[in-house]
Amino acid sequence: MKVAIVEYDSNGIVWFAIHRPEKRNAINFEVMDKLEETIAMVEKNDDVKMLVITGTGDEAFCSGGDLSKFQHLHTTENAKQMLEKMGTILYSLLTLSKPTVALINGTAIGGGCELASACDFRYAKSGSKIGFIQGKLGITTGWGGATMLFEKLPYTQALDILLRAERISAEKMYEYGWIHAVLPGNNLREECRELLAPYLSQSVSVLRAYKMAAAEKWKSDEFRMRFFAEIRRCSELWGSEEHKRAIQSFLNKS
Numbered sequence: 097m098k099v100a101i102v103e104y105d106s107n108g109i110v111w112f113a114i115h116r117p118e119k120r121n122a123i124n125f126e127v128m129d130k131l132e133e134t135i136a137m138v139e140k141n142d143d144v145k146m147l148v149i150t151g152t153g154d155e156a157f158c159s160g161g162d163l164s165k166f167q168h169l170h171t172t173e174n175a176k177q178m179l180e181k182m183g184t185i186l187y188s189l190l191t192l193s194k195p196t197v198a199l200i201n202g203t204a205i206g207g208g209c210e211l212a213s214a215c216d217f218r219y220a221k222s223g224s225k226i227g228f229i230q231g232k233l234g235i236t237t238g239w240g241g242a243t244m245l246f247e248k249l250p251y252t253q254a255l256d257i258l259l260r261a262e263r264i265s266a267e268k269m270y271e272y273g274w275i276h277a278v279l280p281g282n283n284l285r286e287e288c289r290e291l292l293a294p295y296l297s298q299s300v301s302v303l304r305a306y307k308m309a310a311a312e313k314w315k316s317d318e319f320r321m322r323f324f325a326e327i328r329r330c331s332e333l334w335g336s337e338e339h340k341r342a343i344q345s346f347l348n349k350s
């Protein structure tokens with residue numbers, strides 16, 4: 097069974113859809129590997145102009161890390177390896193030399209919000225819920241999400257979202273500036289294509305040049321240090337009793 101579906105449009109879009117709808121598109125190691133491979137392909141291939149990341153099904157964009165698997169990471173070191181693996185992938189997505197979109201087709205929770213934060217644009221189906229809920233799990237963002245949020249939103253807004261750790265509507269997140277378009281979602285991909293058409297009329301060289309100008313600031317040692325320090329801090333919280341209890345409570349409920 098495929099964990100992700102990768103499709104190519106003749107107009108230059110690569111669509112990457114996490115394909116685990118029965119787990120609300122939770123990210124396991126196989127999804128990570130497929131995403132890493134796709135990002136590398138988009139970086140190299142001059143026929144590809146943009147990357148759109150989405151989820152399969154109507155329920156969820158992505159429910160974050162696969163808790164049924166990652167509950168078995170008991171030590172700080174084991175958690176750090178998993179978090180750094182995905183953090184490295186999201187860093188390469190953030191700094192990819194082509195524009196990227198998170199097409200949020202439903203709930204985005206935990207690491208799902210971090211995946212979306214690494215993209216340049218976030219378009220959401222109306223009614224989707226967005227939850228940087230890590231605080232309620234006794235952890236913090238583990239894949240660099242807070243560092244990216246502080247780059248992309250005003251400081252107080254970003255801090256408020258992280259400290260509240262609540263589910264917020266896509267409409268509210270649009271007001272905050274994190275979502276760039278709320279779409280009706282009757283034909284989400286077509287609605288997304290319409291928004292991307294003006295960008296796709298540019299040459300790949302123009303798209304690449306602008307994206308590189310934007311991403312340059314994230315390639316500094318200082319930024320990388322902050323990004324991976326965040327990941328280390330989360331790995332230290334991973335084995336806490338509060339986090340173990342929160343994971344067990346979720347897994348026992350469902």
Ligand SMILES: CC[C@@H](C(=O)O)C(=O)SCCNC(=O)CCNC(=O)[C@H](O)C(C)(C)COP(=O)(O)OP(=O)(O)OC[C@H]1O[C@@H](n2cnc3c(N)ncnc32)[C@H](O)[C@@H]1OP(=O)(O)O
Nearest residue numbers: 118119120122159160161162163164206207237238239350
């Ligand atoms: C690891 C990095 C870390 C970070 O940096 O943030 C994280 O991402 S931690 C994970 C954070 N994510 C969560 O806590 C999300 C947990 N999921 C939910 O809150 C809900 O499932 C949902 C996403 C709001 C959807 O709710 P609903 O539509 O009511 O579906 P169910 O709850 O019944 O789920 C269906 C099915 O999917 C399984 N599922 C959902 N999310 C995950 C997950 N993150 N990991 C593993 N499995 C997940 C859920 O257990 C159900 O499975 P079955 O019982 O087998 O049907």
